[in-house]
Amino acid sequence: MTTIQDFTTQYGLVGKIDAFGYLDWLKANPEAPRKHGKVVLVTADTPLKASRGEGKTTTTIALIDALNKRGIDAAAVLRQPSMGITAAGSKGGASGGGKASLTHPEIIDWGLTGEMAAIAAAQNLLVSFAEKAVDEGRIDTVLVPRVSEVPSRSLRSIAVDYGKGNVAEKVVLTPTSELMQIVCLSRSMDEIGRRVAAMIAGTKDGKPVTFGEFVDLWRITGILGDAVKPAVTETVNGSPVYVHGGPFANVSIGIPTLVSVEMACALHDVVIVEAGYGADAGAQKWLDIAAREFGAQWPAAAIVVTRASTWRDDPELAWRYPFHVQRLENFDIPTFPLVNLWEGEDDQVEALRATAKELEFRDPIIGNLFRDGGDALAPQLDGFVAALDSAQSAPQFHSRKGMNLLEKVRWIAQNAYGVPSERVLLKPGFTDSLAEAAALCKGVGVSLDDLAVVAVKSPATMTDNDRAPEGERTVTLKKVEVHAGAGLVHVNLTTSLTTPMPKIV
Structure with missing residues (x-):
């Protein structure tokens, strides 16, 4: 009998899966056994510093280990990290850590999956x-x-x-x-x-x-022959993990490949999808680009990861975490706050739970995942598992294709950053950049308004100044860049670099 192994070849210490071929085979053989996994989105708070992640990958790995420990067939789909920034030390790698790690983190961190x-x-x-x-x-x-x-x-x-x-x-x-x-x-x-x-x-x-x-074009597609195949590896506890796609949801789409997620959903009951940076970036792009515009699965639940310090230690920025959680709940996505503790923060757990109760969150999930891995999460997942069990088929959310580009950006500012349309500002030169982008699209027979918007922004801010009072926060639009082949248009919002430098460690 044909199985996924028939579409898998060895590539060094990891496997490579012909996901295109496997999904085509499933379509041609509708009677073949397959699953219809539910997607869970792991995203995060907006970090206090752009160079420090909140622990999405560590959480994702611990979560699938915990679910498998409870007898639930779960897998994760991770994005390939950027060797020059992520793995060079700025964020400590992108393959988890401690007891919530992959078996060969160096293979993933240093781009050796090809x-x-x-x-x-x-x-x-x-x-x-x-x-x-x-x-x-x-x-x-x-x-x-x-x-x-x-x-x-x-x-x-x-x-x-x-x-x-x-x-x-x-x-x-x-x-x-x-x-x-x-x-x-x-x-x-x-x-x-x-x-x-x-x-x-x-x-x-x-x-x-x-x-x-x-x-x-055969010259280009030939080079990509192995690059289009997701890598398959596992956690140190044996849970399956697929790695495929690109990071940096602040300056790109920051999501795993759609085929890797579709493939994983055919193989497992629960598929944890990691989105880049925060709910204002990676989650926004999974929902508004992957799901709305490209037909990816709408999440059955979401986890918003934060650090205790990020959540509680800066009063001027304390509004961001509740905003992220409530925003996803507003989309009818059961959303669970998760606090990824640093060493020495165990004494804060009760205070964190009290704060979560004041904010009317669902029962928070709290643990030192580096130290304890999935063992820290397994006893806390009753509410999460119940939400998954009761999740209905994904709702149909309509595309915004054809909506005026500025209206789409204003919608993102309102819903993802909490800034109303009247406080979306245009930097001098933006109008000219918009006109140039529209002319480029017209020249190749594409409507600018039909392209999905990629908000290019700082990973550590949601607005021009997150410390400003709520009624004074703004978002400034700076320039427009067309990616006609991808079907995307980049709109630069806050300060960001597409070639950031790594932190020396």
Whole structure:
């Protein structure tokens, strides 16, 4: 009998799964045994510092270990971390820690499952084709950036002398690239090919030119042959984990690939999906991009992770955590607060529970997950499991395709950041950037309003100044960037960098 093992090959110390092939086989064989797993979204509070995570991956790993300990078939889908920032020490890696860790964290942290390098090679090859197109007079402006896994301040703004004057180019981190977004959102190699063809290489006399007009796309899809296959590994306690997709929900979509989640849902009863940074970024993009625009499964429940210090020690920012929890509850997603304790904070548990009760949260889940792993969570999951058991089929939430771009951004500001539309401000130059983006879209036969919005923002703030009184908080729109192949449009909100530097550790 055909099983998932027939679609799995060994890739070093991990397995690689042909998820496209497996899902196609399931469609062709509707009688084949499969599950219809419920998706749980693990997201987080907005951290006090951009360089410190709240513990989403550690929580995700501990949670599936705890569920499996209770006899529930659970798996996790994680995003491949960025070697140059996450694994270099700024956030301590992205494969959990202590008793809530993967068996081979170094394989994940250092990009040795292969997709980051392949996606970087493919996008950089596209840029090389664009540069050659300048030489041949096909385009005169290169719009697609090179990518790198190791950031460099000097690469943030560069220009190349082609003998016809300098042509501006730029470099961004691999996870933020359009090609990474295409891999995350596509459900077949044919779709990847179509989307790469629709990427805008540059302009000629002000008119956009796509890669499909001058590149044989097999060169790109061939490089991605292994990159489109999710890696499969496990926790130190034997729970299954699939790793696929890109981080950085602050400057990209920050979600695992849709095919990895769909595949996991066919194999397991509960699938924990990790979203980037906070509920204002990763969760917002899972709901508004993955689910609303690309048909991903709506969560049956959510976990919002925080640190005790982040939640309670800064009164001016204390509004953010309850805002995140209530926002997800407003979408009828049962949402559970989880406090990931540091060493020495066990004496705060009762006070934390009292605060949660005052805020009318569901029963909070609290534990030192690095030290205790899933053992800390298993006794606390009665309410969570009950919510999963009672969850109905996912509601249908309509797409906002066709809604005016500014209206979509104002909706995000209101719902994800708590800032009403009248306090969404336009920085000088934004209107020109918007007009240029609309012209690019028109030139390739796409409506700007049909693209899903990627809010590009600081990971440590939700507004221009989170310490301002509620009635004075604003969000300033800065510029617009079209990713036509991915079907996305980036709108820069607060200070952010697509090539941030790692912290020295």
